[in-house]
Amino acid sequence: MAGFKNLPRRCLAEFIGTFFLVFIGAGAAVITLMIEKGAVHPNSFNMGIGVLGGLGDWLAIGLAFGLAISAVIYALGNISGAHINPAVTLALWAVKKFPGADVIPYIVSQLAGASFASLLFAGVVGMGAVTVGGLGATAPFPGVGYIQAVVAEAVGTFLLMLAIMGVAVDKRATPGFAGLVIGLTVAGIITTLGNITGASINPARTFGPYLGDLILGGSNLWIYFPIYVVGPVAGAVLAAFAYMYMAGD
Amino acid sequence: MKCYICAKEGKDTDAVAVCIVCGMGVCMDHAIREDVDLWEGGYPFPAEEMRKVLPRILCPECSSALRGD
Numbered sequence A: 001m002a003g004f005k006n007l008p009r010r011c012l013a014e015f016i017g018t019f020f021l022v023f024i025g026a027g028a029a030v031i032t033l034m035i036e037k038g039a040v041h042p043n044s045f046n047m048g049i050g051v052l053g054g055l056g057d058w059l060a061i062g063l064a065f066g067l068a069i070s071a072v073i074y075a076l077g078n079i080s081g082a083h084i085n086p087a088v089t090l091a092l093w094a095v096k097k098f099p100g101a102d103v104i105p106y107i108v109s110q111l112a113g114a115s116f117a118s119l120l121f122a123g124v125v126g127m128g129a130v131t132v133g134g135l136g137a138t139a140p141f142p143g144v145g146y147i148q149a150v151v152a153e154a155v156g157t158f159l160l161m162l163a164i165m166g167v168a169v170d171k172r173a174t175p176g177f178a179g180l181v182i183g184l185t186v187a188g189i190i191t192t193l194g195n196i197t198g199a200s201i202n203p204a205r206t207f208g209p210y211l212g213d214l215i216l217g218g219s220n221l222w223i224y225f226p227i228y229v230v231g232p233v234a235g236a237v238l239a240a241f242a243y244m245y246m247a248g249d
Numbered sequence B: 001m002k003c004y005i006c007a008k009e010g011k012d013t014d015a016v017a018v019c020i021v022c023g024m025g026v027c028m029d030h031a032i033r034e035d036v037d038l039w040e041g042g043y044p045f046p047a048e049e050m051r052k053v054l055p056r057i058l059c060p061e062c063s064s065a066l067r068g069d
Helices: A007-035 A055-076 A086-094 A100-125 A146-169 A178-197 A203-216 A227-247 B004-008 B060-067
Strands: B032-042 B045-058
Touching: A007 A055, A007 A100, A007 A203, A055 A178, A086 A100, A086 A146, A086 A203, A086 A227, A100 A203, A146 A178, A146 A227, A178 A227, A203 A227, B032 B060, B045 B060
Parallel strands: none
Antiparallel strands: B032 B045
């Protein structure tokens, strides 16, 4: 397929977009944990988020992610495509909608933007963001196994990619709604998957806080990182192929 | 068809074009030909300006509105 112009500018847009995704979205998880620090956990399934607000805590975090994503899509969608998610970039490449030469630069920009966001968030909020909030790093919740977490991440990302294919990639889609619909889709996914895997559905969103925690002396969760690569990439690629098949492309 | 602007000035001039926006008949002196940029793509792909432009014939008023004057 034909390439797009101005790769450096598009990479900068991906960097900025992923920065806001992590700063605002993962930042909301950090703030929730800091607010609820010291509250008595009602059961072992509860790790802090949801102590005071129940599933409403996850909805609030989901909306922080979703609204930031909507803003990024409307602001930067015409410049880079606003993937802000390596799984989305890889899925679009897999169905030959995105040039292979741009995949690595896009993913590097997304990882860099996410990492910078986590470090800056710690700088703004203080070390409590690392020691209490873990910079919003994702990990499977108690009782959720490794494979279960991979499947949950794949299911969530499948829905996200299906929405992207239907409301944005498909030429029959009604123009103008993609940012709103995709933001709300992410909010919904996070509301349900939040207390299962942390609802990353995006390898960059997990990479940033993991790297930030490593650099700043927080928890080392890298053993879980494959969950947030394999699950989202598999879910997104499967969704892209499934949509192309169903749409008859 | 006669030129609407000329007719308002009391002149009787044949129209050579119709404004694509308001449908006003305009003579050669009042017809403005604009080239509108075309963009392809957009989320989740970068939008890129196409080499081709979309030619438009407009009256002075609509041309002014299109440019945001």
